[in-house]
Amino acid sequence: MTRGIDILVVESDPTRARAVADALSADGGCRVVILADVSSLARRIAEMNPDVVLIDMENPSRDVIEDLSLAAGPKDRAVALFAPGGDTALMRAAIEAGVSAYVAEGVRPEVLRPVIDLAIAQFGQMQRLRTELEATRRALEERKLIDRAKGILMRARGLSEDEAYALLRKTAMDQKKRLAEVAAALVTAAGLLG
Amino acid sequence: MSGLAIRAAYVPLVDAAPLIVARELGFAADEGLALDLAQARSWASLRDLLAAGAVDAAHMLAPMAVARAMGLGPALPPVEVLMILSQGGQAVGAAEALAQRVAGLTEPAPLARAIRAAGPARLRVGVPFPFSTHVLLMTRWLGNDIDIRTVPPPLMAQALEAGEIDLFCVGEPWGSVAERQGVGRILLPGRAIWASAAEKVLAVRSGWAESAPDTARALMRAVWRAGRWLDLPANRSMAAEILARPEFLSLPPEVIDRALTGGIGGAGRFVTFHEGAATFPWKSLGGLIAALLARRHGLPEGPAVTAGSAVFRTDLYRLHLREAGADLPGASQKIEGTLSHPTAVASERGTMILGPDRFFDGWIFDPLDG
Structure with missing residues (x-):
């Protein structure tokens, strides 16, 4: 059980967002907030100050979060891309699942990892469903x-x-x-x- | 040389043309290369695809590669620049109301003064990514006391309409899209600020080109030939048709055509893919971009310039493109910003004419000063 990580899920598809949120709060014990509208995304993230932001790989607004991750100073960032140290295997799994994750500096890896694994599994499942449906x-x-x-x-x-x-x-x-x-x-x- | 295959990522913009044309018009196939293209919806995704090895090459913003070399941004595997894909192509503009107040001005210096006088005290400028030529152009033009905001290009018109930004600098067709929607107006081409503004590069993970030399050579030759084809004026309308297709930019061809056939920014080409040695990855160009990034992020300039120059692989360009017919300059770096006119320089074939590389304010970058 993880204890109370705050997660922001940026996802405009309500079914998808709900499925991810339910899985993370039930199995992961996280507090999850869903954001469907990406306008003023940077300000919303700053206000909520989540530990983790999950966003669809395909969402063009990813680059807005990049901006935020530099705001605190490029080498002393408040939010870092997940896979710190360049864990490319984990990144590849996330890419295949179609999710990108941003993690606040200082969230402990042992708390974080199960959450990320769960998110990857959940997004991956949604991705497969979407592909099959198509x-x-x-x-x-x-x-x-x-x-x-x-x-x-x-x-x-x-x-x-x-x-x-x-x-x-x-x-x-x-x-x-x-x-x-x-x-x-x-x-x-x-x-x-x- | 047959049976080679590569997957390359691009972001759907007009200047992805060299990769798209290399595939669609058979330049890649001619090199025995099966070129598979993966579309990325954001620069962050493109970078991640390359870092994780989901693709082996990418159409990347030149400053992204330099930023990585300088240790800016997330700690991912380093990348290298095999060649420049495009020069120029940035549309600099203002929200409709501000544009009306500075109407009639077309020179960068007086325009900057007029914008300062007419706009808010702290100008908000929309750009596509924190590490982009767009940021370097806008800070060079207006100074560092501006509020740079990342806005995904497809959302630039929306941000203008919502009053979230006063100015924008974005790759085409998104400036034209804002104009068509009546929410903004293009004031300058990026080249009015920096004549040889290096925009996109062909980037690979460091070491990849050495590990797959035949694939690297085939890819570089195909892209170089596609660029040469693209710079023949007669081909540009056809290029617009190809880019417009649903699987690429999925926009009306006339919106794309404007960037390619000279509808923006008056004299001189809006975007170049080949002419004036546009594709040569001058080490001094890597150094210049690093110097500007270092100033913006408060880092020491010397080490930045060294790191930035090192990832521009003039050696691989010489190795792989000499036989394809590319003329090669005698030197691998130059003093940047001194040329106002096309200028002949010493080269292997004696045919090299460099395009203008001047900054609007006469700024000069000497790589040996660093």
């Missing part, structure tokens, strides 16, 4: 596109569904393209020709 969505869209292309071929050339599909697949193989790309081109062309 893949599913794309597959569904491609499926629809291929069905439309099949329909166009069946009408225009009097083919059966199987024949239309075979023709699409052969064209894709001949052109070294993905089936969905060929289908998209056909649907666009058919749209242009009316």
